[in-house]
Amino acid sequence: MTQAPGTPLPPPEERRRLRETGSLTQAQLAERLGVSRATVRAWETGRTSPRGRQREAYAHLLTSLARPAAGEPKATARPEKRTRKPAPATAPTPSTERTPATAPTPSTEPALATAPTPPAGPAPPSRPRRSPFLTPAQAFDALYVFCAPALVRQTYLLTGRRELARESVERAFQVAWQRWPEVAVDPDPAGWVRATAYEYALSPWHQFRPRFQQPEPPPADAAGRALLDVLLTLPPPYRRTLLLHDGVGLGLPETAAETEASTPAAANRLLHARAAVALRLPHLADPAELHRRLAQLASAERLHAAKPPTVRMDSERRARFWTRAAIAFTLALIGATALTLRTAPAQYEPPVPPGATVRGVPPRTAPGPLSAAELSLRSKLRSATAHGPERLLPEPR
Incomplete structure (x- = not known):
C-alpha cells in the first residue's frame, strides 16, 4: 500500500x-507532539515516518526550529552539543575495531529504565579533548550499563521469576558479545538485545528445569501481586505485546516488528490483553494508568544485573566450551570412521547358505542316552567290524 508524500520533511x-x-x-x-519518545527516535533514524496531523505538526515544529528568533546569539546551541557529548562509559557504539562514540538512544520509558545522563554544562577549557572512538569492549560495556537494569525489570514482568529474568538478560548479552560485529552496526542494538532476552525468557523448555519448577515469592504489594497474576495468565504473545506497547512505550509498528507480527495482529493482541486486564482489574482500563502500575511493579523489585566484564568473560568461556566440544565430536567421528575402514573386510564374502535335508538320512538328534535298539545296533556293528571278513559281499535273497 502506498501513501502520498504529504507535507515535506527534511532528511x-x-x-x-x-x-x-x-x-x-x-x-x-x-x-x-503528543507521541512517545520511541516514536521520535524512529522518525530521526528513518525507520518510520509520521503521517496525517502528526506529520504536519512535526513539519511545523521543525520549520520553527530552523528559523531562530531575531537577535538570538548563534552560539546558543554549542553548550547543548557539548552536553550531549557522552562519556566513554555510557556511549555504546557500532564497530569492531574503532567505533565512533555515539550516545545510545533509550528505547524504554524513564519509569522502566534508568539511563545514565552526561554531565550538564560546557566542558572546562583546560580539559583535554577525548578520543571520539571506543574499543569494542568499551562500547559493549556502555550498552550493557545503559540497557541491562531496565531489561531485567521488563523480563521480570514478562516471566514473574527474578532468577530467570537475570539469566535471560545475561544470556542475551552473551550472545550479543559473540555476535558483536553484527549487533554494533544494528540501527537499534538495545532492541536487538531486548528481543533476544524476551525470546530466551519465553522459551517453553524452562518449565522442565528443576530450578524453575518451584514457585517464587510474590511481590509484597497486594496490587502488584494482582497485576502480576493477571499478566501471567495472558498468552506469551499477548503478554509481550502489552509489555512492549504499554510498558516500554514502543509504537504499534515497532511492537509488531519486534514480535514478528503484522500491525493488525499486534493491535488485536493489544486489545485482547487490555480487555483481559480490565476484566480482572477495572481500575487499570486506562492505558496511562496501566503504564504507571507496570512501572511501579517493576521498580518495586530489587533486581540487579551482573557486571559487564563478568558477562563478557562468561560469553567467551561459553564460546570456548562449545568450540572445544565441536572439535572433540568431530575428532571422535573421524576416529570411528577410520576404525570402521580399518576393520571392515576388503572383499565381499557371501554368507554361508542354510543346510539342506538329504533324503534317506535320518535327522541328527540331540545328544543324550541311547535307547535299547540303538545300543543293540551299536554292539552289532562293533562285533561285525571286529570279527567279520576282510571283504563284505552282498548275500542273495
Missing part, C-alpha cells in the same frame, strides 16, 4: 540536527 539527520539546535531532547519533543 532524518537534519531532523535530529534541528532538534539539537533548538536545545530539545527527544522526550521534550515527544511531549510537544
Whole structure:
C-alpha cells in the first residue's frame, strides 16, 4: 500500500540536527507532539515516518526550529552539543575495531529504565579533548550499563521469576558479545538485545528445569501481586505485546516488528490483553494508568544485573566450551570412521547358505542316552567290524 508524500520533511539527520539546535531532547519533543519518545527516535533514524496531523505538526515544529528568533546569539546551541557529548562509559557504539562514540538512544520509558545522563554544562577549557572512538569492549560495556537494569525489570514482568529474568538478560548479552560485529552496526542494538532476552525468557523448555519448577515469592504489594497474576495468565504473545506497547512505550509498528507480527495482529493482541486486564482489574482500563502500575511493579523489585566484564568473560568461556566440544565430536567421528575402514573386510564374502535335508538320512538328534535298539545296533556293528571278513559281499535273497 502506498501513501502520498504529504507535507515535506527534511532528511532524518537534519531532523535530529534541528532538534539539537533548538536545545530539545527527544522526550521534550515527544511531549510537544503528543507521541512517545520511541516514536521520535524512529522518525530521526528513518525507520518510520509520521503521517496525517502528526506529520504536519512535526513539519511545523521543525520549520520553527530552523528559523531562530531575531537577535538570538548563534552560539546558543554549542553548550547543548557539548552536553550531549557522552562519556566513554555510557556511549555504546557500532564497530569492531574503532567505533565512533555515539550516545545510545533509550528505547524504554524513564519509569522502566534508568539511563545514565552526561554531565550538564560546557566542558572546562583546560580539559583535554577525548578520543571520539571506543574499543569494542568499551562500547559493549556502555550498552550493557545503559540497557541491562531496565531489561531485567521488563523480563521480570514478562516471566514473574527474578532468577530467570537475570539469566535471560545475561544470556542475551552473551550472545550479543559473540555476535558483536553484527549487533554494533544494528540501527537499534538495545532492541536487538531486548528481543533476544524476551525470546530466551519465553522459551517453553524452562518449565522442565528443576530450578524453575518451584514457585517464587510474590511481590509484597497486594496490587502488584494482582497485576502480576493477571499478566501471567495472558498468552506469551499477548503478554509481550502489552509489555512492549504499554510498558516500554514502543509504537504499534515497532511492537509488531519486534514480535514478528503484522500491525493488525499486534493491535488485536493489544486489545485482547487490555480487555483481559480490565476484566480482572477495572481500575487499570486506562492505558496511562496501566503504564504507571507496570512501572511501579517493576521498580518495586530489587533486581540487579551482573557486571559487564563478568558477562563478557562468561560469553567467551561459553564460546570456548562449545568450540572445544565441536572439535572433540568431530575428532571422535573421524576416529570411528577410520576404525570402521580399518576393520571392515576388503572383499565381499557371501554368507554361508542354510543346510539342506538329504533324503534317506535320518535327522541328527540331540545328544543324550541311547535307547535299547540303538545300543543293540551299536554292539552289532562293533562285533561285525571286529570279527567279520576282510571283504563284505552282498548275500542273495
